[in-house]
Amino acid sequence: MSVALFTLGGTISMAGSHRLTGDDLTAAVPGLDRLGHQVEIQDVEKIPSGDLTAGRLLEVVDAASKAVTAGAAGVVVTQGTDTLEESAFLADLVWPHPQPLVFTGAMRNPTLAGPDGPANLLAALRVACSPAARDLGVLVVFQEEIHAARWVRKTHSTSTATFISPNTGPIGHVVEDRVRVLTRPPRLDGVQGSAEPAELENIRVALYTVTMDDDGVLLRGLADTHQGLVVAGFGAGHVPAKLAPVLGELAARIPVVLTSRTGGGSVLRGTYHAPGSETDLLRRGLIDAGFLDPYKARILLRLLLATGGLTELGCFAE
Known part of the structure; x- marks a missing residue:
């Protein structure tokens, strides 16, 4: 063999x-x-x-x-x-x-x-x-x-x-x-359907890393040019309060996935409640990425958009 x-x-x-x-x-x-x-x-x-x-x-x-x-x-x-x-x-x-x-x-x-x-x-x-x-x-x-x-x-x-x-x-x-x-993690179900390379090339998903005192001006018009957005937030999934409504408006038009920029750990779901917290952002329509890092979240979202698999968005937080 x-x-x-x-x-x-x-x-x-x-x-x-x-x-x-x-x-x-x-x-x-x-x-x-x-x-x-x-x-x-x-x-x-x-x-x-x-x-x-x-x-x-x-x-x-x-x-x-x-x-x-x-x-x-x-x-x-x-x-x-x-x-x-x-x-x-x-x-x-x-x-x-x-x-x-x-x-x-x-x-x-x-x-x-x-x-x-x-x-x-x-x-x-x-x-x-x-x-x-x-x-x-x-x-x-x-x-x-x-x-x-x-x-x-x-x-x-x-x-x-x-x-x-x-x-x-x-x-x-x-x-x-x-x-x-030494350990056998269970395989998650793959993305259903198939994406032709040419179709995938036409799907634009932006990756935006949040920084201190971020006003979100770079996000203006993004929903007109991209089909999705991944946000790399602070810590467990936080952004400056003034950025939260900007992301909420984008989430009303395109899928916006919330990840952590830290490189390890999970986005939280309900620990913090201030404006710009993970609870606030999820309430505004952002999608919890769980343990998935920003780069992989972008890969997954792009593939889901290319295959019409947006009903599988829950797999981000698995």
Whole structure:
């Protein structure tokens, strides 16, 4: 049985002006011959992850799905780390298979001392092949840690330990070449229906981070140009009092999702009651995102708008 590898560029494949192919990447992995599965390589395109689009990612997920249908034990995708957490979560929302779909990459390119790409790729391939990783949805593997796509975050600009899951920690590890899954979070239902890449590209969802003394002037006219808005509020979901009516007016026209800008923890529902508090904002029509961070909330809202799945907005707070 084989495991499929899709390469999308990024730091893991940057060797100066030369971009490494999947064959180059696997040739640099020690011990790959002991994987026990043939690696079927598909080089997609070599672009920075900041230039990836949701539509392009859905095309890769579709190709990965076809590889699994054809018999692959699992799939690994390599890409740049800048948008990896968003790519993995988007894939998780539409991935229908029990076989693992694993995202990985590198923080240190192959020209530097101690590049982390080979170790990350080997660990990711082991997870993709492992029966223990089935039925866990899309995963992110870095530093021999296994993270659920729903919770993982990039938290440091240069550290090789940049990927963590602030609210849960990793769900498993790769130890002595063995995949050890320590906890199995239940898979949530994915987004129903399908979004064509072209349809998704036409959906605009803004992300607005609230700051001290924010008057909301940048939000003027947003409902005329965008189909949705994600608000990254203070703490447990708070904004300045003068911003609350502005957000309420927007929520009367387009879906507005309330998240926390902190990077960890949940939006509250009924602890604070002052103007601009979470209780006030939810009463004005904003949607509680629960533990979902702003970047993933934007991915989910955009996909729901593209598939006509707005009746599923309650899944934000699960």
